[in-house]
Amino acid sequence: MKSIILTAGAVTLSLLAFPALAKVSAEQAEQLGTTLTPLGAEQAGNAAGTIPAWTGGLTSENTPASEDSGRPKNPFPDDQPLFVITAENLDQYRDNLSPGQIAMFDKYASYKMPVYETRRTAAYSQELYDIVKKNALNAELIEGGLGLKNFDTTIPFPIPNNATEVIWNHITRFRGGSGERSITAIPVQADGSYVPIKMKESLAWPEFLTTGRDPDKDDNVLFYYLQIITAPARLTGTALLVHETIDQVKEPRRAWIYNSGQRRVRRAPNVAYDGPAVGTDGLRTADNFDMYNGAPDRYDWELKGKKEMYIPYNSYKLMDTNAEYEDIVQQGHLNGDFLRYELHRVWVVEATLKDGARHIYDKRVMYIDEDTWNAAVIDHYDGQGALWRVAEAHLIQFHDINTPWMVAEALHDLNSGRYLVTGLSNEEPRFLRWDIEAKRRDFSSSALRRVGR
Numbered sequence: 001m002k003s004i005i006l007t008a009g010a011v012t013l014s015l016l017a018f019p020a021l022a023k024v025s026a027e028q029a030e031q032l033g034t035t036l037t038p039l040g041a042e043q044a045g046n047a048a049g050t051i052p053a054w055t056g057g058l059t060s061e062n063t064p065a066s067e068d069s070g071r072p073k074n075p076f077p078d079d080q081p082l083f084v085i086t087a088e089n090l091d092q093y094r095d096n097l098s099p100g101q102i103a104m105f106d107k108y109a110s111y112k113m114p115v116y117e118t119r120r121t122a123a124y125s126q127e128l129y130d131i132v133k134k135n136a137l138n139a140e141l142i143e144g145g146l147g148l149k150n151f152d153t154t155i156p157f158p159i160p161n162n163a164t165e166v167i168w169n170h171i172t173r174f175r176g177g178s179g180e181r182s183i184t185a186i187p188v189q190a191d192g193s194y195v196p197i198k199m200k201e202s203l204a205w206p207e208f209l210t211t212g213r214d215p216d217k218d219d220n221v222l223f224y225y226l227q228i229i230t231a232p233a234r235l236t237g238t239a240l241l242v243h244e245t246i247d248q249v250k251e252p253r254r255a256w257i258y259n260s261g262q263r264r265v266r267r268a269p270n271v272a273y274d275g276p277a278v279g280t281d282g283l284r285t286a287d288n289f290d291m292y293n294g295a296p297d298r299y300d301w302e303l304k305g306k307k308e309m310y311i312p313y314n315s316y317k318l319m320d321t322n323a324e325y326e327d328i329v330q331q332g333h334l335n336g337d338f339l340r341y342e343l344h345r346v347w348v349v350e351a352t353l354k355d356g357a358r359h360i361y362d363k364r365v366m367y368i369d370e371d372t373w374n375a376a377v378i379d380h381y382d383g384q385g386a387l388w389r390v391a392e393a394h395l396i397q398f399h400d401i402n403t404p405w406m407v408a409e410a411l412h413d414l415n416s417g418r419y420l421v422t423g424l425s426n427e428e429p430r431f432l433r434w435d436i437e438a439k440r441r442d443f444s445s446s447a448l449r450r451v452g453r
Helices: 099-107 126-138 163-172 445-452
Strands: 083-085 113-115 178-188 197-204 221-231 239-245 254-259 264-267 299-312 341-353 363-369 375-381 387-398 403-413 419-424 432-434
Touching: 099 375, 099 387, 113 341, 163 299, 163 341, 163 363, 221 445, 239 445, 254 445, 264 445, 299 363, 299 375, 299 387, 341 375
Parallel strands: none
Antiparallel strands: 083 113, 178 197, 178 419, 178 432, 197 221, 221 239, 239 254, 254 264, 299 341, 341 363, 363 375, 375 387, 387 403, 403 419
């Protein structure tokens, strides 16, 4: 790729190359907050001036407070696109797009990307910056890269040496500590028709439970997750509970599902890898959620370097409560008038299915935002090596809680013309509640049965 920039330490390394390189020296760690941001991105802008320097991001101290509905205010309401990428001018911008993004222009004549001024808004709290720096000195991958040791809370490898470390940064990135959100997932058919699927989600890190982390019960838990479907009627009451583990050799992900029709809780080992995701009309695998999640053991991982790329960013318009879902969701793709793309540096990671391993995706190429460690774009390839699905995460900075996260993710099936968008909240009275008083028992299998009913 013409625009990939290989940086120091970001040479092509396979999954097996990492054991001696997991930790960095104290001298290297001192780059965090100086030449690197506290999360490990290059602090300086690019030579062309199209990517600015990071100057601290958006925080609760320098940005207006959120609305009561849990939607952070758009800090850039007057911004206008610098230009719009269309099928007609695509050739000018190919070097800064993924093959999957280019394929979207080839498939849909109406597809467009409005490109705005780049604003590096990502920021954490100082408390988390201190934890990340400690992780840089101490965190290590366990055998095979299937877990972590000497790790605390978030971002184990801010100065990564290989692809597996980059992926673990995405998996462990901070998402607010504890919170609840009401969102809608919409599987869109090729003709543009859809039935919205409404759900409530709860997410809590053990450190943010009201009782705090219990060394005996939470020592191997990264976070707790609970999903309850509230509409349509045929799915109402279906609930999913996940205890995501840190050392997945010691203990794989724990998952349970409550089926409202059967009125029983059962273990759900298929909530992993390419197991089908409930309520997605077959458009998403279990490990497609949150762009990518779960154990990385079925792939060989290769770090390709960095690339300057147009990715969804500061997508505050996608939370506009004056818009209805039918305004945003169109045949083939989302309405470009509600989207915002910016030029950012991304890590490029290629995952190739191991010999003898099974998965519907033979290869994935991931483009991971250097400022947030969120996978921004992922291209998925089938067993014949053909581009199949394209995923994009529409990121914002939740400046009231100093957390970058996505407000929606879209997964496009290039073969069928269908797509899935998850996370929309425009028609929800309340989007997010932060700092909920979450208890460990709220994430037990018995609690799952109660909330399902």
